[in-house]
Amino acid sequence: MGSWCGGAADVPELPEVETTRRGISPLVVGRKISKVSVRERRLRQPVPRNIAATLTGQILLAVERRSKYLLFCFDNGTLIVHLGMSGSLRIVEAQTTLRKHDHVEIRFGDHLCLRLHDPRRFGLMVWTRESPSTHALLNHLGPEPWDEEFTPEYLHESARGRKLAVKNFIMDGRIVVGVGNIYASESLHRAGIHPSRAAGRVSKARFRDLITSVQAVLEEALTVGGTTLRDFVKSDGEPGYFALELKVYGRTGDPCRGCGAPIRCVVIGQRSSFYCPLCQR
DNA sequence: ACTGGCTCCTGAGGGC
């Protein structure tokens, strides 16, 4: 590894959130909540005071995902969970020792506990009775990366006239969800697009490449994530957030795997961005 | 309508 230029490879991005969903669903869906303990309610939004009363006795019907939000679906509403940048959900045996920053514990039946762990408390856990899609946290979100409406035409049209760096453009949840800082750099490198290029100056053809790249990078991470599913039921250690082989992220000064030129790091919109000066234009 | 900057928070890492 070359010199580090910021960044944290442990930030849950969309593949990690989806892997979390797949990991915990089979263990808790269909089960009844027997107890809820909140040890720290000061997350990005406060955990509601009555969350225990709201959830206790309810049966979890499904765990869905929209963007990086996990949606725990119940008869009369939805628990919306976001992992922020240091959050994780784990399922443990009830007697497992609580760790520092285990903020919320939801017990299913007698033995199983779902614990929300989040040192930096940028995550959130809120309750809504309305349809999640109309909730203020979700109602402005753009398409998922695999939606039919995520097309070159859509991106090209949305970017028309905009001077914003294309990296910030694709990280904007109103344009498309789930492209965080790490995968934005990786996708742009794969598509050969310079991260600082104005969004309005990216051709439709290159947006087509970018869409393919975003999907490929996310799918690759999801595949790797599939191999870590077992970690979600371990009682020790982290849930195993995974780094697929990153081509540029965090590799400042290291040779580009395509052409050998040293990878550069530049800050765009307060975020570290990694790119190859030769492969990306 | 856009855009950039600020904010929340903790832990990791560098410098001395």
Next chain:
DNA sequence: TGCCCTCAGGAGCCAG
């Protein structure tokens, strides 16, 4: 060894 300083990052919010 240890302390202090800096800084990352998701995403909402706000001001220009």
